[in-house]
Amino acid sequence: MGELKATAEAAARRAAEEVLALSHSIHAEPETAFEEIETSRKATDVLRRHGFEVETGVADMQTAFVASYGSGDLVIGVCAELDALPGVGHACGHNIIAASGVLAGLALASVADRAGITAKVFGTPAEEFGGGKIFMLRAGVFDGVHAAMMVHPGDQEHDSHFTRSxxxxxxxxxxxxxxxxxxxxxxxxxxxxxxxxxxxxxxxxxxxxxxxxxxxxxxxxxxxxxxxxxxxxxxxxxxxxxxxxxxxxxxxxxxxxxxxxxxxxxxxxxxxxxDDWPAFSEFRNDEPMVAAYRRNAEALGRTFSDVPAEQRQRQAGSTDMANVSLEIPAIHPSIFVDGQGSTPHQPEFAQYCVGPDADRAVTDGGIALCWTAIDMATDADQRERLMASRKAES
Structure with missing residues (x-):
């Protein structure tokens, strides 16, 4: 496992300059729900250059895509959110989410065959309004996926996620x-x-x-x-x-x-x-993956916030990743980006979603997700558990 993680990290470090450029480019040209045409193209261009097979326009959404690498029987999905907020651009840091998802996919691809993994990167539109992941779920795009993961920038570092419906x-x-x-x-x-x-x-x-x-x-x-x-x-x-x-x-x-x-x-x-838009659900954290992600993020030097679960639930927002979590074992950790007192969805936060702290979130988040997938793939009990999960049918 140590050798696999070292190989994956080296691949991520080699790709970092290209992926950080992707993050900055997405940030510079924000596109809102269902209109993420250039954002989707930029992400898929990077994935294609690294040998991923890419299917675009999935679930009848022009900007949604699935990029696949490898042929292992354990299928790991990483979600790359694409949309910005109206009026305030990437004040929720979806450029970081998209880039870290792409980086995790590239790192996983470097060990996919040896770890028995098929790596999939899902380009998911319209998280801020509309619920692109829910439409993808309904269309069967996530069928056959055994685990799903992503990281989200925030003003605190958390290994698990709380949401409201x-x-x-x-x-x-x-x-x-x-x-x-x-x-x-x-x-x-x-x-x-x-x-x-x-x-x-x-x-x-x-x-x-x-x-x-x-x-x-x-x-x-x-x-x-x-x-x-x-x-x-x-x-x-x-x-x-x-x-x-x-x-x-x-x-x-x-x-x-x-x-x-x-x-x-x-x-x-x-x-x-x-009443046409689907409801976002509550989030179900997959605890073994949560624990693995925390270990991996701490190994990269991340420090987690100590906030009681009750307080976090009172402050919870919502995401369509929650609907994925009810069907597929999933994690949605929060990775800290220093907004100098500003928080996501405030216009001031957008400027901090590029720069050294945001770039570190991209690289640390992508590597920690990849390492978590490797942990799941190389632990016989966890691999068997995920293979038997609800969405294991191919």
Whole structure:
């Protein structure tokens, strides 16, 4: 195992300059959900140059891809998230995620045959909005994969991951326009419908259970003060600790929808609630892989944060990698990037997702993931366990 890890690390170090250039290039040209055309091309170009077979456009998504190397019976998948955030670019550091995933794949390829591994790098679009991994799961793209992994930059270092389940709802009210001075009584005010819905949501927050959250924005509410708004739209998400709490009877999603319906009832507007996006689930950490990743990251000099699990759950966000974890043994560790007091999703954090600290996160993250895969492949008990996992069918 030591020789395999040394070989893999040497391969990663040789490829580091090329992969760090990839990280910087992705950062410089951020692309949002489902539009990651250049980002996907850049990543697949690197993988092809290193002998990976690449399939693009998987799961009917133009930017999703699967890059494969080797023919071992243990299939290890590394997820490379591609999308940026609207308005603030790579303030969540997906350039680091994509590059570390590519680097892990290249390192694994150097030992794939000797370790009995097939290495797969999954280019996954639309994590910030839409849930690209969930569409890939549903399309069978992850079938036959025995373990899935990725690293995510953050303001703390953690070996395991906590998330909340989340669902996105798009809401549109349609009323009737009128002159707001001459004949306001002829109008049906869609802006008022949005206001009533938001007041209802504010009152609902008094009665949300621990772990339940509701947040949203108004994306349209009229265009001129002298015209009664005839249309309005909102984009909201609802979160809970588990998908059962989110979508079950009496769950926060059901109660949120009632608030939107109240706006329509009170004003006479028509309401359309678009519920097409899949819900993100809670995360299931694969503990043996978590422990292996921690050992490997510490061997590279990483230091983990000591934050109680209860606090981390209270601060949890959401990811479509969680849905993967419910079907395939998975890890999603957080790797520290010093944002000088800023945190992911703040515009200030984006500037720290390139530079020496971010580059170290790419290389350390990629190597630690690769070493973790080697640990799983060379431990007979762990290999057998993963081979028997739910997604073992080919």
């Amino acid at each position: 989340v669902v996105d709802l798009e809401v549109r009210y349609t009323g009737r326009p009128a002159h707001s001075a001459m004949a306001p009584f002829e109008g049906i005010n869609a802006g008022d419908a949005a206001t009533i819905a938001q007041v209802s949501i504010g009152l609902l927050r008094q009665h949300l259970r621990p772990g339940e959250l509701v947040h949203g924005i108004v994306t349209e509410a009229g265009h001129a003060p002298n015209v009664v708004p005839h249309s309005s739209s909102l984009l909201y998400d609802a979160r809970a600790d588990t998908i059962a709490d989110l979508e079950g009877p009496g769950g926060v999603k059901e109660r949120l929808i009632r608030c939107f319906e109240a706006g329509a009832v009170a004003t006479g507007c028509d309401v359309e609630i678009k």
